[in-house]
Amino acid sequence: MTGLIVLDTFISLVFIFLLYSLFTMTLIESLTSIFSSRAKNLLAGIERLLADEGESNKTNHTIVNLFYASSNSLLTNAFYQHPSIRYLGPKGINSKPSYISPDRFSTTLVDLLKKGTNSNQVENISAALGIIPTFDLSELEESIKDLEIDIKELRSIETISEFEIESAKQELSYLKMELDNRLKSVNPFLPKNFTLGKDTKYQFNLLWNEAGDDIEKFKGLIEQWYNEQMERISGWYKRKLSLLTFILGFIIACSFKVDTIQLAMDLSKNEDMRAIYVEGAKDMMANNSNLDNVKLEANKQYFDEKLQENNLVFSVTDISFNTIEFLNWVGFLITAFAISLGAPFWFDMLSKLMRVRNSLQPSGSASSSTTTSSVRNNTKAVG
């Protein structure tokens, strides 16, 4: 022992936090993987881009989003129904993709907007953004009927030239072809009378005006917009995970009775206990250069063995649920908060503290140990 009780107590606590953080992290990774939380968070982010405030689902912006996500926005739903997005995810309950590249996002979105009954893609986008009216197919159907009647009448006129009849027939075939083409380009993913939300439309209009009818540029601007949003989406995810870690940390702290205050007091009094933790931390730091190598199971096994030797139970304070006091709750909360900081944080902290501890190790202690060792060696030699 160094004799630095405060430092060793602190190292022991950090070490315990690290182990619990690792445990919580493993738990959260399993949960987020089972529930496809990243995909759900992405849906929330895309819905935020494509839906007005009123259309947006509020639960998508809470911690619930890590386990459940839905959207009321027609455009968002149409976006996810589009084959280029739908087949990105696995088949089953959690079928939504957890990552969509900016290029795919913009291409899909433009594909949704450029479909319609107007005569070309540029006009369809303009119509979707409310710049020009949507073409009414019934007008075209009416014209076809009228022209068919006209042709019948023309045929009954004897003096009519063949050119005029053929011209009218030609016109009729155009109109039919036109109707056919427009019907083919009707958007299969959005309902007939779909209109964009006011705010969404405004945002798209800004981008479309900047693109100046250039669809490629429009795509580029959408990509840029999406990239900016992606940074935020990833921030939202981190925040949701932190909150979940805190909640899980609190549950774990209560379940295992990991009261930081109580632990700190026990550690400060119990030198054996401190020694075990410090030795454990030392071993861990010596054997693992980074966090990826830290095996929770291995460490837990080590402590179980060591602590049983010392009649202690791993990281559990001697608190009875019947006698929990306010201070115990505060201790649990501190533990939960510590766990929510994450294993990387505690690993980093532990490595720093171990360096400090090594630098503070009294030289006497080191030399006495050398002496003891040399005496032992000499004894052996003599014997």
Add this chain to the structure above:
Amino acid sequence: METYKGIVTQLVNTRIFKPSVNAPKSQELQIKWDVEISHAIRGEMYREIDIWYVLTNRTFVWSGAVFTSQNVPILSKQFLITADDIGVVKEIDLGAKLALKNGWINSIAVLVNRKANEEDEQLSSLYEFLENTNYMDSNTPLSHSTHVGLHYTITSGIPVSPADDVKSLVDQNGFFPEYKGLDSNYTTEGYVHQAMRELEAQYSKFKRVFKREPAHLTSHHDVHTFTYPLFKSIHAWAIHNKIPIRSHSFLPPLRREFYDLGVKLNLPSINTMNSWATELGCKSSAEHTMVGHYGPAPFLPLISYRSVIKKKQNTLDAGIFDFLVSTDQTREIMVHIIKSDLTKKNEFKQFYKPFCDAYPGVDSRYFAGRVAEYLSLQTRKSASQNTSNNYLVAMDFVPLDIRRV
């Protein structure tokens, strides 16, 4: 060809097929990149600028995003889209009329040698049509926007001249021989003299019917390119009368070989004709004539109209793209069309047998290909409204001065 250096000032895409912001993208040019400009053309108006640079890598870039201190020439582009063999078959004329009215073509090459009673009626109705029908939805009569040219022939039908004046050129029934009947006699002075007399007769008749000079001169089966004396005399005549003549330089090699096998003559090569043209100082109706979408030949089956139509449209697209990126300012696209409900080669052969007997020299087995060509233009119009380029519609066409007689 001189090129011009430019520097990209805004992030911009290069485009292929047509100078338009919604044409397929080729490459993204970053700011400060150097580009090599071949020339400039007018394209889609974008942010109040409709000038597009054609880069030396055959792509288009909007000029607003490229700075150059040099004076890049803006080349005007004019298409002459000519339907050949007008004036003898009612359905061919109908196809041409519809194509002119809808703006798919802007030029016709007229054969003026059908029998007197019929021809006058057919040709005069064509004249009336051009005078009384407006171009698309405009108020301009087609006669003002259409190049009407003379399609000179000594290989189909009957002479316009009195039979005695051209008796060397016709068979015992008074018909011109098919092109296969041409032999070395057509290099002799007597034959050439009669051929020129017939040209004068057809020219006079053309002026009488259409009340104007021909806008261009072409010949059926390109017969004017068969021998040097014919080539020289007809070109000299065209130069004298200031009538542009279709360039021989782009005659389809396969068709040329086909003719070469048929005639009892050694047809001159393109290079030989080039040297003759240089010697004579000929002026062509266009810098380039595009003939690649013609056919299929009578001996080849037309199995799928859909694929033939698509192929013809692709050929046209490729030709138009090639024209836009080239420094040519005029290009002629030769089309052969017919408006008919028949589709099979045998049906055409049967239906037009009486016509072929009365007017030998027009092969009705080509008519299936003409139907496909007509449909390729018809369906292309609708296609152009939606997506692809609309350069085929003669939007850039500036009519030549119509020289009234």
